[in-house]
Amino acid sequence: MKIGIAGLGLIGGSLGLDFRSLGHEVLGVSRRPETCEQAIGLGVVDRASTDWSLLATAEVIFLCTPLAAIKPTVLQLLPHLAPETVLTDVGSVKASVVEEIAPLWHNFVGGHPMAGRAESGLEAAQPNLFVGAAYVLTPIADTPAAAVNCVEDLVRPLQTRIYHCQPAAHDRAVAMISHLPVMTSASLIAACMAEPDDAVLKLAQTLASSGFRDTSRVGGGNPELGVMMARYNQQELLRSLQAYRAQLDQFMALIEQADWAALEQRLQQTHAARPEFL
Numbered sequence: 611m612k613i614g615i616a617g618l619g620l621i622g623g624s625l626g627l628d629f630r631s632l633g634h635e636v637l638g639v640s641r642r643p644e645t646c647e648q649a650i651g652l653g654v655v656d657r658a659s660t661d662w663s664l665l666a667t668a669e670v671i672f673l674c675t676p677l678a679a680i681k682p683t684v685l686q687l688l689p690h691l692a693p694e695t696v697l698t699d700v701g702s703v704k705a706s707v708v709e710e711i712a713p714l715w716h717n718f719v720g721g722h723p724m725a726g727r728a729e730s731g732l733e734a735a736q737p738n739l740f741v742g743a744a745y746v747l748t749p750i751a752d753t754p755a756a757a758v759n760c761v762e763d764l765v766r767p768l769q770t771r772i773y774h775c776q777p778a779a780h781d782r783a784v785a786m787i788s789h790l791p792v793m794t795s796a797s798l799i800a801a802c803m804a805e806p807d808d809a810v811l812k813l814a815q816t817l818a819s820s821g822f823r824d825t826s827r828v829g830g831g832n833p834e835l836g837v838m839m840a841r842y843n844q845q846e847l848l849r850s851l852q853a854y855r856a857q858l859d860q861f862m863a864l865i866e867q868a869d870w871a872a873l874e875q876r877l878q879q880t881h882a883a884r885p886e887f888l
């Protein structure tokens with residue numbers, strides 16, 4: 611199949627590597643000419659350009675730009691598209707993207723591969739990034755079934771687990787398990803950095819190991835992506851942050867009251883619940 615990728619960064623580049631290794635022809639468009647040259651050099655695409663007309667012959671186009679650039683990208687693409695071309699995006703937020711893009715293009719399927727890395731840009735692209743990951747599709751009532759099937763047939767061989775849900779349900783769920791962790795992890799790093807004693811801060815930095823690596827990973831990732839999550843999923847993120855603050859208050863109260871039995875009970879509950887998410 612001839613696949614177009616708009617936005618050659620971490621996600622677009624990783625999709626390109628996998629699609630090419632599965633025998634598809636991949637055409638890429640990105641904003642900067644040097645990214646296009648690099649994409650050809652890295653084997654991410656067969657051909658690349660900064661000119662949207664390159665994607666005119668693509669049968670399916672994956673929109674892999676930052677969230678804010680998805681609608682402007684579609685508006686640039688529209689004059690070049692054949693009526694049967696399928697558009698799908700990979701944005702981390704779905705309700706606002708689907709609301710904006712579905713009225714512009716009938717053959718549009720909202721999508722979100724639930725895989726990523728702390729690094730961003732084309733250099734961070736890697737093969738097999740999506741193996742074992744959930745790939746969420748958010749078709750709405752009038753999304754053509756053929757378009758949904760077409761996207762599924764392309765992403766299933768990447769060894770993804772495909773799920774369907776409503777855009778709003780997606781945004782509420784990912785607020786909890788993806789966007790909230792970015793903010794709490796960033797707050798953790800900020801709280802450590804606020805340590806007033808320089809010697810203690812240096813010691814903490816020296817002693818930090820696997821626990822800090824795990825808990826700080828998403829908060830130390832791509833700042834642009836974090837801002838986009840907050841901007842495009844503001845209400846659901848605030849709701850999950852309020853729930854988190856309520857939990858934090860309860861944990862603090864137990865520690866202040868030295869109620870170790872109750873604290874242990876809460877930690878037993880979280881210990882038992884974690885595998886349900888992973």
Ligand code: NAP
Nearest residue numbers: 617619620621640641642645676677679701702726730731
């Ligand atoms: P990224 O590494 O920053 O890649 C985005 C690429 O898009 C940039 O490298 C840039 O390439 C290009 N670009 C930027 N503005 C553009 C524009 N106006 N027109 C065309 N190309 C443009 O970001 P990413 O992490 O791959 O994220 C891309 C999308 O995937 C986002 O919508 C995000 O929500 C979603 N997503 C991210 C993750 C994650 O963990 N990172 C996971 C799942 C989904 P140039 O060098 O050409 O400027």
